[in-house]
Amino acid sequence: MISIIAFIILLAFIVRSLRQVFYQTYLWQLKEYRWDRFWSFLKTHQGRQLIFNKLSIFKWILFILIYIFPIFNSRLRGEIPSFAVIIYSFYLFWFTWILELVLSIRDLYLKKWRLPVFTPKSVLIIIAVLSIQFFPLINIYWVSVLLLGPLLDKILAPSVVLSVTFFNLPSHFFRLIIYKQAQFKIRRLSRLKVIAITGSFGKTSTKTFLEKILSAEYKVSATPGSFNTDLSVARHINLNLNENIDFFIVEMGAYRRGEINKICQLVSPHTGIITALGSQHLDLFGSRQNLIKAKFELIDSLPSGGLAIINSPDPLLKPMIVKAKKRLDNMLLINKSEMTKNRQINKTFLQFDLKLNNRLFHFKANLIGEQNIDNLVLAISAANLLGVSMPVIQKEVSTITPPAKTMQIVRDTKNLTLIDDTFNVNYEGILSAINYLKLYHGLRVIFLNPLIELGNKSREFHQNIGKKAGDICHFLITTNLNNYPDLLSGINHSEKRIAKLLLADNKTVTRIREELTYDSVILFAGKESFKWISFFIKI
Structure with missing residues (x-):
């Protein structure tokens, strides 16, 4: 015994x-x-x-x-x-x-x-x-x-x-070998032009849209998915680049200053695009000023004859932009509010008019959420400056599809729409996604993976998310207890206070399924929320 x-x-x-x-x-x-x-x-x-x-x-x-x-x-x-x-x-x-x-x-x-x-x-x-x-x-x-x-x-x-x-320690050594191999290889590709994209959010979507447009007239290679570190970029170069490629689009991510500069030293970009600067990974950067300086390492690495395209509504960017203008010959500052008109966000598509070269061009895309207009404007502007004509761009934009798990409709019926936004892990994107839910008149639900690495802004941002959801959603369901009190505080301080805050579990799923009505919508935001999609996909 x-x-x-x-x-x-x-x-x-x-x-x-x-x-x-x-x-x-x-x-x-x-x-x-x-x-x-x-x-x-x-x-x-x-x-x-x-x-x-x-x-x-x-x-x-x-x-x-x-x-x-x-x-x-x-x-x-x-x-x-x-x-x-x-x-x-x-x-x-x-x-x-x-x-x-x-x-x-x-x-x-x-x-x-x-x-x-x-x-x-x-x-x-x-x-x-x-x-x-x-x-x-x-x-x-x-x-x-x-x-x-x-x-x-x-x-x-x-x-x-x-x-x-x-x-x-040995991992660092092997990374260095892969990095040096890629650096040696890319320097031998004389015809290759490198487009680098960075920002707090919108990088992957902008890269995907730009790749689609440029591929209409050029041979293009782009780093896959959200692979945006020096190692993943180096591996892509070693495995996929060849002398037939015209453009190489590189997504660049960072958690600290110096990391984007390291990727730039590897690929030597000729064109740099900054999508948007928010508060993602603020805890690691230490301050928003450090975050901005880190992203502008891309602009600082461009040659004097290079091209910089910057989404520039943020006044904090002004000193960096002034500095860059003194060195660069070509710079385009993007402001969606000033450059676009007649913006319409529908349940399954969006459309807008874009002013470029003193002319107005109409665009329609099978994308959802107003945040995608920002990404499209950046991609369209870059493609046009790199030699693609407007008629070709308009045609390609009309057939663009969203990157996987990025405001992607995975079920669309009269009674229920499911939106997979589980790749989204940024504050600004979540607010925009919640705002999109207003288009639906039935039950509005969001499964939320609370955000991380926001530093001293974490409490404020989660309260704002709760407040936004409190006015729009009937249920805010969190996948873990991180910032639960802050989300609840936000809901309680919202104007309408219609949202109920629950923790994701089988009991909650059963309750949501019982309360679904005609024209209902469920948004899944953040990685942890992905597992809950399967509970609704077949009902």
């Missing part, structure tokens, strides 16, 4: 260790193995729960009773505390593993395990941590796992951190 119990405890330890290693590796991978991004995550409700959840605190108390209190007490009083205290602390610790085993089996059945993408780096991290966790198993006295278990339990997270730090 004792052997069976010991086996169950050992199995529970193995399963909970596997799940925790997978989950924590997944988190680090999600944050690109970056300390700054992981630290920003730890400051969220989810991050704090990773460390200070009730079970973890309970384990720490038991850990102290087992390993630390006896030493402290014996030095103070010269005696070891009651043996029973230590034994019962072990029993309780082992019981927590059995509890975790039951929950893990349940969550595995419900497909709630979070697994990393199994790359060489993530596999090495997992192997390293599990080697530390399971090394007592190679001992003939495998029962030592039960005695060392509480210690192994509490060093799992630090082991993941150390493994990530260790394997970042």
